[in-house]
Amino acid sequence: MSTEKADYSKPELMACCGAREIEDGDVVIVGTGFPAMAANIAKHIQAPHAVLMQESGVIDARPKRPALSVGDPCLNPGAAMIGGLVEIMGMVLQAGLVDVGFLSGSQVDRFGNINTTVIGDYDHPRSRLPGSGGANPIGSLARKTLIIALHDKRRLADKVDFVTTPGYLSGAGDRERWGFPENSGPAAIITNKAILRFDDETKEAFLDAYHPDCTVEEIVANTPWELKISPTVHPTPPPTQDELRVIREVLDPHGMISVYEKKGYV
């Protein structure tokens, strides 16, 4: 654990973690906030030919301010194509053309299943959440998904209260049984403490990297299942100067990403 104060914020690090998962030429479905930031960093660094799209109907938007929703007005002028949900979710996603989808959830389990529907019993909810929106089809049909989550025993779960969006369901072989696209599924859970990846054999999430200000012990203690640790576990590489420049000078000069610190992403 480093004693020096980092010259970057946790949300900036997490956005960079997401960005590094994107390859040049990828077709990426993004929402707002982290995912949009991550995908745009990638586009400025290693993936200039990645094409970003929003489920509301926009392909290759060129927003002049960070979009605050997937329907944001700044996504319209400059886009390569605008249609609607049928075009993006049907013609592109269901047709099998999406490489990367970003997802987040109130609850994420060890197989990467996500709950955005309800905390507690479905018919007598303790807390009613928004519902699937585009998450279920993205989790079902994108070649790989990246999941953003807060790392504590409430947000991570051994088993989610409600499977809104499929990860690996009950484990190895389940996605194949339901006829999902071959070799698809979650690639990583990016939390405010760590990067978890999925075991090829069991499809259970294990610890792959810990953020520079966190320890393996702390991460294990905040994970509700018996977290397996990669033999090659290593600290997450901090944001490069180039990545920070893109975030601070190009994508988010007003530092809007800091709202995530208020939401507990620290």
Add this chain to the structure above:
Amino acid sequence: MSKVMTLKDAVASFVHPGDFLFIGGYVCRTPFAAIHEIIRQNIGELTIVRSNAADDFDMLIGAGLVKRFISTFLSLGIYGLGRCYRRSLEKGIPHKIEVEEYTNLSLPMMLQAGAMGMPFVPVRDMLGTDLLNVKSFMGDNKYKIIDSPFDGKPTLLVPALNPDVAIIHVQQADAEGNAQIWGIGGDCQAGANAARKVIVTCERIVDREVIGQDPSRTIVPSFKTVAVVEEPFGAHPGYTPGFYDVDFAMGYLYQQASNTEDGLAAFLKEWVYDIEDRADYLHHYIERFGYKSFRNLAAAYDYSYPVSYAY
């Protein structure tokens, strides 16, 4: 034949208690003027549908007018969760609505199927998840899983939807109801054409000749439209591309108000019940927040290159 009328007349004539309504919009072109008019006329027992519902659906639920909701999602986006929606489902206030849950793939496809006269449509989402384990008022007709007659693989079928009425807000329409949009579509075109009747509210009514200068933008042909209402700022506090931006301050005001039942009641009294129509709403907005705030919402001018359809 001109179908131009006031919103009061359009809603009174074509929206009835118990109707199944598609309400267009995706932050973009939410038909808020019509939502307010439905609340003023207190038309209840409604079944409402749209992918990615937001503050307008939350308000209808809070006003007690919704019986059933065919849903994918309901949230106030950056403002937070839909509080009226939560109060209804968590506490039964003002009553518990019935929710049938789909996704932003399956629901638009169900509307598209409805628009095309198809009985049902195969989709490739929801499988393996709890979305298949919860069924509400549609019962076993929420979906069917069959072995595909073509390759034998398990295939999910979902039913087509045909709402009684669609209400959409568009940039421009002619008097007969050819409706044109540009910008983010959401499920507006599918939903409007799935409905038997379409109420079109628009920023401006234009001549048929103007429609004909760029006919590729028309999403609803006139014969589907039963009413055309010119309602500038009709999507406020949502936005209409080329006309005005999202009004974040007003969105936040609603979120704050809707946190409590009393707050919601006061909000509805101030912005809906005590308001005569959309013009009155705008007067009240300007009175309350000043003309400058109102003008600041106006979109910049940045016209596209003209297109030619000539041959």
